[in-house]
Amino acid sequence: MVTTTSPIKAESRDLNFYYSNGHKALKGISMPLYEKRITALIGPSGCGKSTFLRCFNRMHDLYPGNSYDGQIVMHPDNTNILDNGVDPIEVRMRISMVFQKPNPFPKSIYENVAYGLRVRGERNKRVVDDKVEEALKGAALWDEVKNRLHDLAFNLSGGQQQRLCIARALATDPEIMLFDEPTSALDPIATANIEELMSELRNKLTILVVTHNMQQAARVSDYTAYMYLGELIEYDDTDKIFTNPSRKETEDYITGKFG
Numbered sequence: 001m002v003t004t005t006s007p008i009k010a011e012s013r014d015l016n017f018y019y020s021n022g023h024k025a026l027k028g029i030s031m032p033l034y035e036k037r038i039t040a041l042i043g044p045s046g047c048g049k050s051t052f053l054r055c056f057n058r059m060h061d062l063y064p065g066n067s068y069d070g071q072i073v074m075h076p077d078n079t080n081i082l083d084n085g086v087d088p089i090e091v092r093m094r095i096s097m098v099f100q101k102p103n104p105f106p107k108s109i110y111e112n113v114a115y116g117l118r119v120r121g122e123r124n125k126r127v128v129d130d131k132v133e134e135a136l137k138g139a140a141l142w143d144e145v146k147n148r149l150h151d152l153a154f155n156l157s158g159g160q161q162q163r164l165c166i167a168r169a170l171a172t173d174p175e176i177m178l179f180d181e182p183t184s185a186l187d188p189i190a191t192a193n194i195e196e197l198m199s200e201l202r203n204k205l206t207i208l209v210v211t212h213n214m215q216q217a218a219r220v221s222d223y224t225a226y227m228y229l230g231e232l233i234e235y236d237d238t239d240k241i242f243t244n245p246s247r248k249e250t251e252d253y254i255t256g257k258f259g
């Protein structure tokens with residue numbers, strides 16, 4: 001049982017997921033994401049971490065034949081975001097994603113951040129300028145790029161590109177941000193910057209992060225979920241998972257005896 005005073009922002013309820021080839025990659029996962037908290041997903045390669053993360057912004061809908069059953073309910077509005085009547089584009093505005101490798105668009109720094117606002121139909125230059133500045137500040141990148149906003153995004157370093165992708169994700173004011181191994185392509189300094197940024201973002205939004213790095217999960221997250229073969233084996237306070245897990249499987253994984 002976790003210790004929290006935070007309300008639930010979203011929760012999966014008995015979530016199953018099947019890839020188009022029939023593979024059942026998630027088996028009955030029920031798990032909360034507490035508001036303004038960081039939840040880490042850990043587990044050996046192939047256990048379903050990325051599959052679970054991608055359910056939250058309906059990424060799987062981009063490939064025909066994938067199917068879900070169960071629910072992911074957002075609060076406080078109680079919307080099941082997997083419902084057929086819910087537009088995936090709207091879901092992606094509320095729940096944005098940052099990928100393993102920085103993936104800026106082949107556009108300027110400014111246009112990368114403005115992208116989601118343009119998709120939303122925002123035409124007012126002043127509004128877009130302000131939002132771009134706010135998002136770049138939120139991603140701790142503004143000071144480094146404010147004099148080169150119209151340079152190509154590819155001219156930034158890897159760590160800067162990842163912060164640009166975070167700024168792009170922030171520009172539409174998401175309620176939840178999903179991070180899929182966000183530092184695995186970065187050096188230790190850029191990694192520390194991203195971890196610090198995640199801790200700051202936690203003041204205003206809810207975060208779900210997949211990581212292979214156990215120290216990272218222990219450093220940045222409030223809650224940790226251990227998955228294995230598509231199942232949620234254990235979910236608890238991060239401190240509890242790393243010091244006194246309830247399940248032997250979790251202990252074997254975090255002590256490196258397995259996986």
Ligand SMILES: Nc1ncnc2c1ncn2[C@@H]1O[C@H](COP(=O)(O)OP(=O)(O)OP(=O)(O)O)[C@@H](O)[C@H]1O
Binds near residue numbers: 020021025043047048
């Ligand atoms: N497009 C796909 N079609 C069919 N099976 C898939 C597909 N993508 C992933 N899988 C399978 O689903 C399972 C879960 O994969 P997933 O990528 O979610 O694991 P993961 O825990 O994120 O692994 P890793 O840590 O290596 O990234 C694996 O058995 C994988 O082979």
